[in-house]
Amino acid sequence: MAKNNAKPKSNLIDGWEVVIGIEIHTQLATNTKIFSGSSTVFGNDPNTQASLVDLAMPGVLPVLNKEVVDLAIRFGLGIDAYIDQASVFARKNYFYPDSPKGYQISQMDNPIVGLGHIDIQLEDGTVKRIGVTRAHLEEDAGKSIHDQFEGMSGIDLNRAGTPLLEIVSEPDMRSVEEAVAYIKAIHTLVRWLGISDGNMAEGSFRCDCNVSLRRPGQPFGTRCELKNLNSFRFIEQAVNVEIERQMEILEWDGTIDQETRLFDPVKMETRSMRSKEEANDYRYFPDPDLLPVIIADAQIEAIKATMPELPVARRARFVADFGVTEYDAHVLTLTREMSEFYEDVVKAAGGATQGKVAANWVMGEFSGALNKAGLELADSPVTAEKLGGMIARIVDNTINGKIAKQVFGFMWEEGKTADEIIAEKGLKQETDTGAIEAIIKDVLAANEKMVEEFKSGKEKAFNGLVGQVMKAAKGKANPAQVNELMKKLIG
Amino acid sequence: MTDLHRLSIRELSQGLADAQFSSREITQHYLKRIEKIDAQVKSYVTVTAEQALAQADAADASIKAGTASVLTGIPVAHKDIFCTQGIKTTAGSKMLDNFISPYDATVVAQGKAAGLVTLGKLNMDEFAMGSTSENSYYGATANPWNLNHVPGGSSGGSAAAVAADLAPFATGTDTGGSIRQPASFCGLTGLKPTYGRVSRFGMIAYASSLDQGGPMARSAEDCAYLMNVMAGHDAKDSTSVEKEVDDYVANLNGTSVKGLRIGIPKQYFNVQGLDAEVKARVEESLKKLEDMGAILVEIDLTMTESYVPTYYLIAPAEASSNLQRFDGVRYGYRCENPADLMDLYKRSRSEGFGKEVQQRILIGTYALSAGYYDAYYVKAQKVRRLIQQDFLKAFESVDVIAAPSAPTTAYKIGANLSPVEMYLGDIYTIAVNLAGLPAINAPVGFDSNNLPVGLQLIGNYWSESQLLSVVHQYQ
Numbered sequence: 024m025a026k027n028n029a030k031p032k033s034n035l036i037d038g039w040e041v042v043i044g045i046e047i048h049t050q051l052a053t054n055t056k057i058f059s060g061s062s063t064v065f066g067n068d069p070n071t072q073a074s075l076v077d078l079a080m081p082g083v084l085p086v087l088n089k090e091v092v093d094l095a096i097r098f099g100l101g102i103d104a105y106i107d108q109a110s111v112f113a114r115k116n117y118f119y120p121d122s123p124k125g126y127q128i129s130q131m132d133n134p135i136v137g138l139g140h141i142d143i144q145l146e147d148g149t150v151k152r153i154g155v156t157r158a159h160l161e162e163d164a165g166k167s168i169h170d171q172f173e174g175m176s177g178i179d180l181n182r183a184g185t186p187l188l189e190i191v192s193e194p195d196m197r198s199v200e201e202a203v204a205y206i207k208a209i210h211t212l213v214r215w216l217g218i219s220d221g222n223m224a225e226g227s228f229r230c231d232c233n234v235s236l237r238r239p240g241q242p243f244g245t246r247c248e249l250k251n252l253n254s255f256r257f258i259e260q261a262v263n264v265e266i267e268r269q270m271e272i273l274e275w276d277g278t279i280d281q282e283t284r285l286f287d288p289v290k291m292e293t294r295s296m297r298s299k300e301e302a303n304d305y306r307y308f309p310d311p312d313l314l315p316v317i318i319a320d321a322q323i324e325a326i327k328a329t330m331p332e333l334p335v336a337r338r339a340r341f342v343a344d345f346g347v348t349e350y351d352a353h354v355l356t357l358t359r360e361m362s363e364f365y366e367d368v369v370k371a372a373g374g375a376t377q378g379k380v381a382a383n384w385v386m387g388e389f390s391g392a393l394n395k396a397g398l399e400l401a402d403s404p405v406t407a408e409k410l411g412g413m414i415a416r417i418v419d420n421t422i423n424g425k426i427a428k429q430v431f432g433f434m435w436e437e438g439k440t441a442d443e444i445i446a447e448k449g450l451k452q453e454t455d456t457g458a459i460e461a462i463i464k465d466v467l468a469a470n471e472k473m474v475e476e477f478k479s480g481k482e483k484a485f486n487g488l489v490g491q492v493m494k495a496a497k498g499k500a501n502p503a504q505v506n507e508l509m510k511k512l513i514g
Numbered sequence: 515m516t517d518l519h520r521l522s523i524r525e526l527s528q529g530l531a532d533a534q535f536s537s538r539e540i541t542q543h544y545l546k547r548i549e550k551i552d553a554q555v556k557s558y559v560t561v562t563a564e565q566a567l568a569q570a571d572a573a574d575a576s577i578k579a580g581t582a583s584v585l586t587g588i589p590v591a592h593k594d595i596f597c598t599q600g601i602k603t604t605a606g607s608k609m610l611d612n613f614i615s616p617y618d619a620t621v622v623a624q625g626k627a628a629g630l631v632t633l634g635k636l637n638m639d640e641f642a643m644g645s646t647s648e649n650s651y652y653g654a655t656a657n658p659w660n661l662n663h664v665p666g667g668s669s670g671g672s673a674a675a676v677a678a679d680l681a682p683f684a685t686g687t688d689t690g691g692s693i694r695q696p697a698s699f700c701g702l703t704g705l706k707p708t709y710g711r712v713s714r715f716g717m718i719a720y721a722s723s724l725d726q727g728g729p730m731a732r733s734a735e736d737c738a739y740l741m742n743v744m745a746g747h748d749a750k751d752s753t754s755v756e757k758e759v760d761d762y763v764a765n766l767n768g769t770s771v772k773g774l775r776i777g778i779p780k781q782y783f784n785v786q787g788l789d790a791e792v793k794a795r796v797e798e799s800l801k802k803l804e805d806m807g808a809i810l811v812e813i814d815l816t817m818t819e820s821y822v823p824t825y826y827l828i829a830p831a832e833a834s835s836n837l838q839r840f841d842g843v844r845y846g847y848r849c850e851n852p853a854d855l856m857d858l859y860k861r862s863r864s865e866g867f868g869k870e871v872q873q874r875i876l877i878g879t880y881a882l883s884a885g886y887y888d889a890y891y892v893k894a895q896k897v898r899r900l901i902q903q904d905f906l907k908a909f910e911s912v913d914v915i916a917a918p919s920a921p922t923t924a925y926k927i928g929a930n931l932s933p934v935e936m937y938l939g940d941i942y943t944i945a946v947n948l949a950g951l952p953a954i955n956a957p958v959g960f961d962s963n964n965l966p967v968g969l970q971l972i973g974n975y976w977s978e979s980q981l982l983s984v985v986h987q988y989q
Binding site for chain 2: 075078079080081082083084085086087114116118120123124125126178304306307308311312313314
């Protein structure tokens with residue numbers, strides 16, 4: 024899997040090594056919350072999805088939504104991790120209005136997923152393995168809205184109790200590029216496995232980056248946590264800005280205060296959020312209202328059996344079997360749906376040998392049309408079968424590449440198959456040698472000057488003549504065939 | 515009909531079935547008594563007269579229609595720790611003085627489904643923390659046997675109401691003895707079931723791994739009727755156990771006292787502070803059981819000295835977390851004109867909670883805090899396991915274990931025992947909660963001040979039927 028064993032390029036910045044660790048909170052895609060039966064749907068009126076249990080009424084108790092366990096196991100299998108078959112829920116005690124119980128139910132000493140890893144690919148082609156320390160289940164807090172009420176804050180508890188998987192990486196990343204690649208890899212994976220919709224804008228995929236600097240070979244420096252960066256761009260900007268800030272301090276022999284900082288994308292700076300004095304002692308202890316989560320071997324085996332081929336493996340297979348480049352494979356596996364679509368196109372186009380041309384069409388014309396129309400893949404008017412069918416007609420010479428673009432356009436508009444369009448609009452290209460030779464002879468006869476120019480060495484004239492033949496054939500001739508016959512006849 | 519309050523549950527049930535009287539008559543009878551007598555006993559926080567009469571009428575209609583079950587139309591009162599929909603639920607605290615519960619606890623709902631008529635909510639030590647019911651925002655409840663003495667706690671209101679015939683039976687809760695000790699002080703039968711037998715959903719939490727709801731009544735038989743209603747698995751409580759519920763009434767004569775091996779723990783009867791008369795009454799009752807055919811066996815419970823420190827680390831620790839939700843934000847007491855969030859939290863909680871509650875929250879917070887967690891909380895949980903094993907080892911050679919329920923009879927109101935003295939009073943009861951075992955108090959006599967003395971029988975897991983049966987036969 025790790026193909027390139029070349030030593031990675033040096034990431035030092037002015038002699039400083041950047042160390043980055045990342046915590047990702049991803050919302051698990053269940054219909055109801057982790058400990059109450061309330062809905063997890065996003066965007067409804069405030070406090071319409073908060074039950075007695077979510078509101079932490081006196082006397083209420085949590086009941087585990089077992090589906091979250093399956094999703095966590097899936098993730099664990101996806102990163103080749105240790106699955107703790109007797110994990111424990113713990114209370115994280117702190118006061119804040121968006122945390123109704125005054126504690127958050129999380130996992131401390133026995134997280135459901137232990138040590139695992141994920142491979143990331145960098146721009147220069149190197150593959151690096153990033154360790155994942157653990158992933159655990161916990162509930163989300165509600166939302167605090169500070170800017171809508173005069174002198175007060177509004178609390179919306181719809182989100183309180185939504186199931187989260189907190190994924191903690193090892194401090195293995197040494198550059199912003201690696202950090203972003205890691206986050207993207209996890210983002211792809213959670214959507215690939217169907218455990219989260221990974222919607223950063225809606226807050227179902229949140230990243231906190233821990234950044235520190237050190238001289239190579241020295242122990243880790245003091246880290247600062249950058250919180251709630253909700254787009255890949257913000258992540259990149261925030262980490263860069265923080266590296267600069269820390270470097271400036273360290274260059275002047277200052278010390279870094281361990282703290283949490285918020286990124287301001289307008290001012291392009293990070294600001295301290297909590298000082299050390301206010302640091303909470305969460306007084307973690309096992310939640311006595313919940314039993315340990317016991318997972319039988321059979322449960323893990325059952326989930327293993329439903330695991331899809333993972334992105335890294337699928338990319339490798341595409342490169343090996345379909346002849347696409349690693350870059351192509353990466354684009355084609357950005358989502359599981361796209362990779363399956365592509366593979367269906369290849370099948371319909373005639374098999375693995377059409378892998379490259381299928382890739383070009385999927386990544387090019389097809390994706391372009393999808394983006395322009397603002398459609399999701401699932402809503403595409405052209406199915407994989409239809410697209411593959413059209414490519415098959417290019418391969419078997421029924422149409423040429425240029426005509427194919429027209430055909431595709433009609434398929435998109437009218438939802439018909441390539442064969443239907445080709446027949447209706449008479450776009451079948453001329454392949455009869457005799458007929459093409461006849462056109463060539465006519466063109467040669469009508470363009471004696473060009474023929475002379477070619478014969479006296481002007482290569483370009485040939486293309487001009489080919490162009491004339493294509494025009495005369497109304498584009499419906501195979502350029503390669505025309506070229507060949509032209510060469511024969513021009514003498 | 516002046517003696518309706520002297521009828522047992524079975525007699526009430528039979529009388530209703532035979533149309534000797536109606537549920538309305540019984541209910542009105544109790545409501546009148548409450549009006550007349552409770553000013554002195556102060557067992558009720560809230561009397562729900564209107565709702566009770568409405569429920570009684572519905573019960574009467576059901577009895578007439580032939581759709582009634584055995585407890586339809588019989589009144590009950592609930593410890594004010596059980597949430598009752600539409601009715602003030604205070605847990606004995608100023609913190610919840612303004613709290614009208616939006617839902618019914620499972621125990622309450624099961625009671626309603628059985629046709630019970632709710633007379634009202636009973637006084638208790640605030641958030642179940644206490645052994646006298648003096649720690650209530652609503653003032654101290656008096657022991658009907660002597661109004662200058664406490665009824666015990668935390669289910670003091672429940673005990674006093676039943677003992678004064680202001681309710682035929684009542685629900686209580688027991689975290690460290692809060693059913694058994696007040697039952698003992700008030701001369702009642704009170705049962706703390708196996709942990710997980712009765713649902714905790716809607717039972718305001720004190721110490722989650724120790725709390726358990728149970729019946730308090732004038733006899734084991736009456737308790738059995740209420741236990742049939744309270745017990746059962748509840749999907750809304752993850753710690754409630756999926757085990758079939760016995761018919762406790764049917765099993766009342768199911769255990770043979772002849773040949774029953776009763777363990778007498780050496781350590782229990784040598785405790786300093788065990789009142790001589792309490793010891794005497796308890797030993798007399800054991801002699802009676804021996805005369806009935808039981809075999810008394812001396813046993814060793816070596817972990818006895820660890821009980822109090824273990825309990826008083828674990829219970830406050832869990833309580834400190836359970837009570838974090840009382841913050842003045844969503845319901846309950848909120849201080850006036852909070853300056854900011856921190857002020858809101860501090861003043862709402864300082865003003866809303868009583869002294870004992872604040873003290874236990876502080877102890878519990880300390881026990882869980884960074885640097886102390888392993889030395890205190892974790893250590894206590896390990897010792898707890900040893901305490902459990904100590905009991906289970908004893909059950910290899912005996913069927914039940916006997917002890918006093920409390921080292922003394924009811925204290926005087928305002929006796930103002932030090933916290934440590936108070937905590938030592940729990941010595942016979944708390945280990946049972948630590949181990950999750952069931953235990954029952956049976957009234958066995960009085961001291962020379964005419965204050966009741968109680969015998970406690972501790973059983974192995976799920977032996978509620980046996981405990982009720984033994985006490986029934988003794989009675």
